[in-house]
Amino acid sequence: MRCLLVDDCDLFLAAARDLLEREQITVVGVASCGAEAVRRSAEARPDVVLVDVNLGAESGLEVAGRLAGPSGDRPLVILTSTYSEDDFHDAIVGSRAVAFLPKSEVSGGAIRRAVAAARPGAGARP
Numbered sequence: 001m002r003c004l005l006v007d008d009c010d011l012f013l014a015a016a017r018d019l020l021e022r023e024q025i026t027v028v029g030v031a032s033c034g035a036e037a038v039r040r041s042a043e044a045r046p047d048v049v050l051v052d053v054n055l056g057a058e059s060g061l062e063v064a065g066r067l068a069g070p071s072g073d074r075p076l077v078i079l080t081s082t083y084s085e086d087d088f089h090d091a092i093v094g095s096r097a098v099a100f101l102p103k104s105e106v107s108g109g110a111i112r113r114a115v116a117a118a119r120p121g122a123g124a125r126p
Contacts (some may be wrong), residue, residue: 004046005112006037006063016050016106019049023108034063037046041067042057048115050106051097053081053088061088061095067085068096080106080112 002004003025007013010032017027028044031037032057041049049067053060060079079097081088082104092100098118101110 001012001105001108001114001115002026002028002044002046002110004041004044004049006034006049006055006060007030007052007080008032008037008054009052012103016103019106020108020111025108025111034058034066037063038066038093041075048076048111050078050101052077052112053083053091053096054102061091061097064095065099068098076115076118078111 003020005016005027009102011112013030017030020027025104028046029040031040037049037051051060051064051067064077064079077093077097078101080100080101080103085092085100091111099114101114
């Protein structure tokens with residue numbers, strides 16, 4: 001599975017990349033803002049994108065809307081945050097994201113479960 005990470009915290013990006021790659025998730029790139037995320041997503045064509053809800057001055061929810069797609073030609077988007085899902089529940093439900101993961105629960109297994117629930121039969125591209 002190919003994953004793009006979008007977060008404005010370099011420390012989280014490095015830790016998440018290391019963790020996910022150890023769990024056989026291929027991290028195809030990282031981005032710290034919406035424009036960079038859209039560009040890297042178009043270039044790398046990830047299966048899934050993890051987007052921080054709070055991207056500094058930008059809304060991760062808005063970035064998720066620009067990245068997500070309803071079909072297999074666009075990546076699935078999973079929102080992340082250090083805050084509780086309850087803090088963003090209504091916004092998450094109204095977003096184009098397929099799931100929310102607290103940053104403390106980000107793992108290869110959690111991503112695979114979210115992708116499987118959103119798109120049964122999905123996996124790495126051939």
